[in-house]
Amino acid sequence: LPFATILLGQHRLTALLQFGFRNCTACCGRMPPKKQVKGKKKEGTGKKSAAPAPLAKKTVRVVKRVVNPLFERRVKNYGIGQNVQPKRDLSRFVRWPKYIRIQRHRAILQKRLKVPPPINQFTxxxxxxxxxxxxxxxxxxxxxxxxxxxxxxxxxxxxKAAGKDEPPSKxxxxxxxxxxxxxxxxxxxxxxxxxxxxxxxxxxxxxxxxxxxxxxxxxxxxxxxxxxxxxxxxxxxxxxxxxxxxxxxxxxxxxxxxxxxxxxxxxxxxxxxxxxxxGLLGPKSMARLAKLERAKAKELAQKK
CATH class of the missing domain: 3.30.1330.30 (Ribosomal protein L30/S12)
Known part of the structure; x- marks a missing residue:
């Protein structure tokens, strides 16, 4: 009894002694068995429906690659100091000479700015x-x-040195x-x-x-x-x-x-x-205007 008192506590032990071990749901926390509700039909009764046909499995053709044993596969590592990097288009990262930068800037400015007719006639x-x-x-x-x-x-x-006189030519x-x-x-x-x-x-x-x-x-x-x-x-x-x-x-x-x-x-x-x-717009300005036009068209469509 002293050991049971330590495990269960004084009040739970008293309930066990008074009401017995079978009817101690209050102290032990056991839930009573669920009552079966009458009138409910068991699932699975009635006509059985036919099972759906299984989906046809797709046949995937596996193409076997012919590997030449004479060529060994070497995995490349593009880390620092490893394999040579693949060739890329580095034109945007090139430090072009000054005269090239100037002529490119001039060409863009001539497209963007309005050119008066006396100068534009040379195009x-x-x-x-x-x-x-x-x-x-x-x-x-x-x-x-x-x-x-x-x-x-x-x-x-x-x-003239020989003493010959030539008539003046036209x-x-x-x-x-x-x-x-x-x-x-x-x-x-x-x-x-x-x-x-x-x-x-x-x-x-x-x-x-x-x-x-x-x-x-x-x-x-x-x-x-x-x-x-x-x-x-x-x-x-x-x-x-x-x-x-x-x-x-x-x-x-x-x-x-x-x-x-x-x-x-x-x-x-x-x-x-x-x-x-x-007076020609650049790609960014054209994209901005197109975005505004799409927003206006969307608002008109919602109003309708």
Missing amino acids: QTLDRPTAQQLFKVLDKYRPESPIAKVQRLKAKAEA RALGVRQGVNTVVKLIEQKKAQLVVIAHDVDPIELVVYLPALCRKMGVPYCIVKGKARLGTLVYRKTCTCLALTQVDNSDKANFAKLVETVQANFNERHEEIRKHWGG
């Missing part, structure tokens, strides 16, 4: 087939090369180059065709030439680019060229060329004068 160049015909004509009237000039002057000096037909020379020919109305490069830097050197040609009634055209014009006159670059005269054999082709040039440039003055350039 509208002569079409390719007409430009090919033009350069074929200009190639026939290239000026004298530096080597040919040296040979001519050398022969002239030898003839200037050969050819293209005239340089802004000052071309402007003078336009003002004197001697130029029959003026060719201007589209990428002159600074643009102020030639920005007034189209207006001057229209004012004086001289056909002009804008072509790509200053390096291509430079090759015609044996220079690296050239801003503009002028043709003053052509041979009789080329007059028919030259007349057609001038007619095409006038239709594309001289007669389109009003259209060119009103056409602004630039």
Whole structure:
């Protein structure tokens, strides 16, 4: 009894002695047996339903890879000091030279900012087939090369030293180059065709030439680019060229060329004068505007 008193406690032991071990639910915490409710049907009675058909198992074809035992598989570790890293496009991480960064910034700014018509007209160049015909004509009237000039002057000096008198030679037909020379020919109305490069830097050197040609009634055209014009006159670059005269054999082709040039440039003055350039948005700005448009469309759809 003293040991039972320690385990159960004084009050529980008293209840056990008074009421017995079978009816001690209050002290021992045993739950009475559940009463069965009459009237409830047992589950599973009635008609048995047919079992559903098992799903057909999908057959997966396993393709066995033929492994050549001569080639060993070597797992690569791309940690520091381990295998060579795979090649990646690192153009965004390159420290480009300053002139490349400047020309890229300039190209983006020219797209973003609004460009006035006098400057924007230099983006509208002569079409390719007409430009090919033009350069074929200009190639026939290239000026004298530096080597040919040296040979001519050398022969002239030898003839003079030998005592031979040569009559003064006329200037050969050819293209005239340089802004000052071309402007003078336009003002004197001697130029029959003026060719201007589209990428002159600074643009102020030639920005007034189209207006001057229209004012004086001289056909002009804008072509790509200053390096291509430079090759015609044996220079690296050239801003503009002028043709003053052509041979009789080329007059028919030259007349057609001038007619095409006038239709594309001289007669389109009003259209060119009103056409602004630039003002293009970047991808981030376009995405922001598209997001706002989607939000507005969603609000309208909800209101309806």
